[in-house]
Amino acid sequence: MENYYLGIDLGGTTTKFGLVTTEGRLKKEWWIPTDCRQNGTRIIPDCLASIQKELASELKQKRILGIGMGCPGAVDRVHGTVSNAFNLGWTHAQPIRAAFEQSLCLPFFLENDANAAALGEKWQGSGDGEKDVVFLTLGTGVGGGVILNDQLVTGVGGAGGEIGHFPVTNPHSFDCSCGNSSCLETLVSATGIVKLAESYRLTTATTLNHCPKLTNAIIFAEAEKGDLLALKVVNEAANYLGQACSMIANLLNPHSIIIGGGVAEAKDFLMDRVRARFEQGNFPAVRKTTKLKRASLGKDAGIFGAAYLVKIRNTAG
Ligand SMILES: [Zn+2]
Structure with a gap:
């Protein structure tokens, strides 16, 4: 069974998901609209529901080592929260890592979206590793x-x-x-x-x-x-x-x-x-x-970088 990382690029209009191999090949990609209404309270539940649906069907036979996410706003890496993401409707710090880990029981890593895109370009884009x-x-x-x-x-x-x-x-x-x-x-x-x-x-x-x-x-x-x-x-x-x-x-x-x-x-x-x-x-x-x-990765840089977060931060392997 091949190992994968799941990379998420959370944007103000769409949220993109990508299943990436440990060598950096994008095997599957899908997206959902980002629902910023009601202070963005639907955003994380929608992400979790979409992943759970995939895990129950197409991803059933895949071994996922962890999930990484690039997100707008100020990221607190110690607590796994994001604040100041006003374009998502989030006025208070959001406990994103806690929500993912409780719901999916997989290691979860959060980073600012520009930093995630930087990691993506470094790993699989113009940064040549x-x-x-x-x-x-x-x-x-x-x-x-x-x-x-x-x-x-x-x-x-x-x-x-x-x-x-x-x-x-x-x-x-x-x-x-x-x-x-x-x-x-x-x-x-x-x-x-x-x-x-x-x-x-x-x-x-x-x-x-x-x-x-x-x-x-x-x-x-x-x-x-x-x-x-x-x-x-x-x-x-x-x-x-x-x-x-x-x-x-x-x-x-x-x-x-x-x-x-x-x-x-x-x-x-x-x-x-x-x-x-x-x-x-x-x-x-x-x-x-x-x-x-x-x-060179265009709009996929965030997905690659989010996946790479799992590779570099998941001390469990
Ligand atoms: Zn300024």
Whole structure:
């Protein structure tokens, strides 16, 4: 009987489940909608019911060594709880590990969603299994995960790797969800890039000015066509991102810095610009050794990383 890990990626819209072999092959994947109504009280019971249904049918003959979950919010790894996951409707700390262990009698490991995606990319994605990998995900916000010597850097307060809240010198001073202003997230997330474009819209006359509602996709498409305003915005965002990446590289000299998330799907158009700024800011020895890469697992990074949590944290094997 082959051994498996069960990885769960809990998101604000869908919750994805993946059965992963101990060597990192995804054997089965399924998902359920995340029901955030009634303060998210259905979320964990729905997850448990879905797993129990699979365990009673398709997974009946599989040996599952443990369950890992990546979840938005602030994770307390000692108590297995998550708090501040406001987009799930959770206003108080949720005892997630206790609920899973009581219901399924399997070891359970919880991690922040960006950290889980970082572990996934390190294990089976662009990180090539290397020991030192940094991951950034550019979506509605900017998440980050730092892995050094095969260990996640979680920090003394559990907030290690919050690269999205790097302070960046810029003329805009957009407010950040964390309460500060001028965080990297306010400039290079999907919403940040739209804000950058909006801030220039009134002063520059180009095609972008005629769009009633700006989106990231429109800004990147117009930039590729040569629209001057769109290009200015993409170049500026790439400059902030490249600068942040070179600071990370000069501090840690990791094997790779991996960029994922919806914004990074602009492919080489964005990455070429980020790379140029990145290389310009790097210490020579760092320039030769730290690679800047695009993520390769897409939306499955969280599932792989959650499964990998079982591999690295389950001392029972
Ligand atoms: Zn912030």
